[in-house]
Structures are given as C-alpha cells and as structure tokens.
Amino acid sequence: xxxxxxxxxxxxxxxxxxxxxxxxxxxxxxxxxxxxxxxxxxxxxxxxxxxxxxxxxxxxxxxxxxxxxxxxxxxxxxxxxxxxxxxxxxxxxxxxxxxxxxxxxxxxxxxxxxxxxxxxxxxxxxxxxxxxxxxxxxxxxxxxxxxxxxxxxxxxxxxxxxxxxxxxxxxxxxxxxxxxxxxxxxxxxxxxxxxxxxxxxxxxxxxxxxxxxxxxxxxxxxxxxxxxxxxxxxxxxxxxxxxxxxxxxxxxxxxxxxxxxxxxxxxxxxxxxxxxxxxxxxxxxxxxxxxxxxx
Amino acid sequence: xxxxxxxxxxxxxxxxxxxxxxxxxxxxxxxxxxxxxxxxxxxxxxxxxxxxxxxxxxxxxxxxxxxxxxxxxxxxxxxxxxxxxxxxxxxxxxxxxxxxxxxxxxxxxxxxxxxxxxxxxxxxxxxxxxxx
Numbered sequence: 435x436x437x438x439x440x441x442x443x444x445x446x447x448x449x450x451x452x453x454x455x456x457x458x459x460x461x462x463x464x465x466x467x468x469x470x471x472x473x474x475x476x477x478x479x480x481x482x483x484x485x486x487x488x489x490x491x492x493x494x495x496x497x498x499x500x501x502x503x504x505x506x507x508x509x510x511x512x513x514x515x516x517x518x519x520x521x522x523x524x525x526x527x528x529x530x531x532x533x534x535x536x537x538x539x540x541x542x543x544x545x546x547x548x549x550x551x552x553x554x555x556x557x558x559x560x561x562x563x564x565x566x567x568x569x570x571x572x573x574x575x576x577x578x579x580x581x582x583x584x585x586x587x588x589x590x591x592x593x594x595x596x597x598x599x600x601x602x603x604x605x606x607x608x609x610x611x612x613x614x615x616x617x618x619x620x621x622x623x624x625x626x627x628x629x630x631x632x633x634x635x636x637x638x639x640x641x642x643x644x645x646x647x648x649x650x651x652x653x654x655x656x657x658x659x660x661x662x663x664x665x666x667x668x669x670x671x672x673x674x675x676x677x678x679x680x681x682x683x684x685x686x687x688x689x690x691x692x693x694x695x696x697x698x699x700x701x702x703x704x705x706x707x708x709x710x711x712x713x714x715x716x717x718x719x720x721x722x723x724x725x726x727x728x729x
Numbered sequence: 730x731x732x733x734x735x736x737x738x739x740x741x742x743x744x745x746x747x748x749x750x751x752x753x754x755x756x757x758x759x760x761x762x763x764x765x766x767x768x769x770x771x772x773x774x775x776x777x778x779x780x781x782x783x784x785x786x787x788x789x790x791x792x793x794x795x796x797x798x799x800x801x802x803x804x805x806x807x808x809x810x811x812x813x814x815x816x817x818x819x820x821x822x823x824x825x826x827x828x829x830x831x832x833x834x835x836x837x838x839x840x841x842x843x844x845x846x847x848x849x850x851x852x853x854x855x856x857x858x859x860x861x
Contacts, residue, residue, distance in 0.1 A: 705784075715760050721749070725752075
C-alpha cells in the first residue's frame with residue numbers, strides 16, 4: 435500500500451502538453467514505476483536469502499540482474515521454508531525469519547521462548563534445508579504441489595498467530611492476506627473476494643481454521659444470521675467442537691445479530707478456553723461491554 | 730531467596746463470578762495494574778517469572794499406564810473450591826520483602842476499583858546449597 439502511494443508522486447509531476455488519455459498515462463507510468471521497485475525489492479531479497487540461508491552464491495543471479503516477473507523469489511523462499519523435513523513450528527519460525535524479515539528476538543517473543551532457544555531452532559532448520567541440497571530456484575510443478583499443503587498450513591498458522599499475539603504491530607507485517615492489505619481502511623475490505631478465496635482454499639486445504647475464517651467472511655458478505663447458520667454444523671462434530679475460536683466467532687456474530695445475552699455468555703466461554711492471555715482479556719472485556727450495552 | 734507467589738481463584742462459575750461480572754473499565758484497570766506490577770518487578774530486578782494459567786476446565790490430569798503411556802483425564806478441580814490462576818516467582822533479599830510484594834499483588838483493584846485484598850499464597854522455592 436505504501437509502495438503504491440509513493441509511486442503516484444513522480445507520475446503526477448508537471449509535463450509539457452497533456453497526453454491524449456491523462457488517466458491512462460498516469461496509471462501506466464505508476465504501474466511501470468511500481469514494477470521497477472518490486473523487481474529491485476526481489477533482487478534485494480534474493481541477496482539477503484543467499485546470506486540468510488548460507489547458500490553458495492552461484493545459486494543467485496548478479497545483484498543488478500533484472501528478475502523476470504514470473505520468478506517471485508518470495509514464493510521460492512516460502513516454499514523452501516516449508517520443507518517437509520521440518521516440524522511446523524520450525525517451518526513457521528524459519529518463514530518468519532527468511533520471508534517475514536523478523537529478527538530472532540521478535541520471533542522468540544512471539545513464541546514466548548528464550549531468544550537462544552529460538553536461535554537454535556532456526557539454525558537447525560537452516561541446517562536441514564542446506565543438507566537437503568535444494569537450490570534457490572523455481573520449484574518444479576510436482577514439488578510445488580507437494581509443498582502446497584505445508585505452505586498453506588504455515589501461512590494460516592502465521593495469520594492466526596498474528597491475529598491474536600501481543601506483538602501485533604510486528605506480526606502484522608507477516609499478514610500475507612494480500613486482499614486485506616489492499617484496503618486502506620478495514621471498512622474497505624473486499625469481502626466478496628475474500629469469501630471466494632476462502633472457498634477455493636477450503637477445497638485445497640482441509641483445515642478447521644480455514645473453515646472458520648470462511649464463515650467469518652460469509653457473515654461479512656451475507657450477514658450475521660447467515661454466519662451463525664454456517665457455524666452450526668461445525669459445533670456438532672469434528673476438530674472445531676469446543677474450540678475457543680468457535681465460541682469467540684459465535685459470540686461476535688451473536689453480538690452483531692443483536693442477541694447480546696447469548697453473545698456475553700459465548701464470550702465468557704471462549705475466555706475460559708483460550709490459552710492466550712491477551713485474547714482472554716479481550717474476550718472478558720468484550721463480554722462486559724456487551725453487558726453494559728444491554729442495560 | 731526465591732519465592733513463589735500464587736493467586737487462587739474461586740472455581741464456582743469462574744467466568745460468571747469475579748472478573749467475569751465487572752464493568753469493562755474495572756476489568757481494564759485490573760489488567761493495567763497487573764501489567765504495571767509486572768514491569769515494576771522487572772525494573773527492580775526481583776522478577777524471575779510470572780504467568781497466568783489456563784482455566785480449570787482446560788486442566789487435565791495425566792498418569793502413566795503400565796506401559797508408560799499417558800492416560801489423560803479431566804482436571805482435579807471438579808470437587809475443589811479453588812484453582813491456581815497464576816503465579817509470580819520472585820528473587821528477594823528477605824522474607825519480609827516477599828510478603829511486601831505479595832501484599833501489593835493482593836491489593837490489585839477489583840470491582841468499583843476497590844482493592845481485592847485477595848489471599849496470596851507465598852512459598853519459598855527450594856534451592857541448592859551455596860557453592861563452597
């Protein structure tokens with residue numbers, strides 16, 4: 435978002451004579467400028483990745499090489515970090531470091547472990563990848579397919595961690611939901627597009643959190659009552675039954691639907707179940723706010 | 730000397746009673762107090778650790794079976810009236826100082842911003858003998 439705003443400025447500088455289609459020209463120049471910036475960013479990341487993953491330099495192109503638009507090294511790096519030999523926590527930590535650019539200290543804080551522990555975890559993960567001998571290049575379609583499940587899982591674990599962690603500002607940087615990031619304000623979020631994306635994701639990655647997030651998107655598009663109806667089957671059986679997030683989502687939807695008594699109860703049930711202290715505090719406060727609104 | 734300070738909470742309707750029934754401003758004041766208390770102990774160098782524990786419904790009891798595998802059952806709080814809500818571990822010069830810190834925790838604000846004056850259990854953490 436910041437990149438895009440920055441690029442409008444040079445495109446708007448004064449010129450002799452007006453182009454035939456000023457709007458089209460502005461968009462074209464800004465887009466070219468943005469592309470250049472993204473390519474430079476990709477090249478910089480690739481250089482950092484070589485250093486970070488302690489790989490042999492011949493795997494990387496020269497610093498000023500123009501990287502073709504279809505070779506997104508961020509994606510390559512992400513796929514590499516979601517190596518099947520790594521445990522999910524290790525894959526997440528490595529992804530936050532290599533792709534998210536967080537410091538080891540920041541990641542340790544997010545996971546509430548001492549910094550040396552996290553440093554060791556990331557070192558071991560790097561060593562595993564290095565030992566696997568995989569070069570930093572675009573993965574074959576077969577390999578990409580194998581890793582897709584792991585990649586999606588890591589992304590969603592990161593997304594959900596970022597949503598509830600105390601270090602909110604830091605972890606927001608790893609919010610990989612591009613559609614959310616495009617909205618200048620929360621109210622501008624393109625919910626129908628997000629709902630469609632979750633629909634696709636649900637077919638690819640069978641994950642209860644994906645389902646829950648899809649229900650949230652559904653409620654934003656079709657209303658709280660529709661969201662509550664979609665929640666009902668999740669409670670009965672399966673991995674989400676009794677989960678604190680299910681109660682939290684239900685509580686929010688009940689509040690939006692105007693059923694404040696039931697909302698307060700569900701907030702408190704969720705507060706009793708969540709392992710996250712900040713989330714528990716938020717849910718208890720929310721229950722109390724809803725109670726205040728009722729009286 | 731290290732001490733563990735333990736905060737217990739009534740089991741009955743944990744989220745319906747106690748902090749679960751306060752107005753939002755009082756909940757926020759209590760949280761702010763706890764965060765400030767934590768920072769003060771950190772600044773003074775007396776804090777070793779401080780944690781809140783998950784609610785009693787989430788507690789489990791684990792016993793090993795004959796083969797050493799874990800057998801997991803519901804927590805021990807079904808008949809208990811109280812459960813351990815959280816703890817601080819502090820490192821202080823004297824028992825008197827441990828009691829003074831416990832008194833500060835006890836006076837955390839509750840409903841209507843009045844101090845709770847809740848009972849805080851204080852027990853010394855056993856340590857190794859000093860190196861010769």
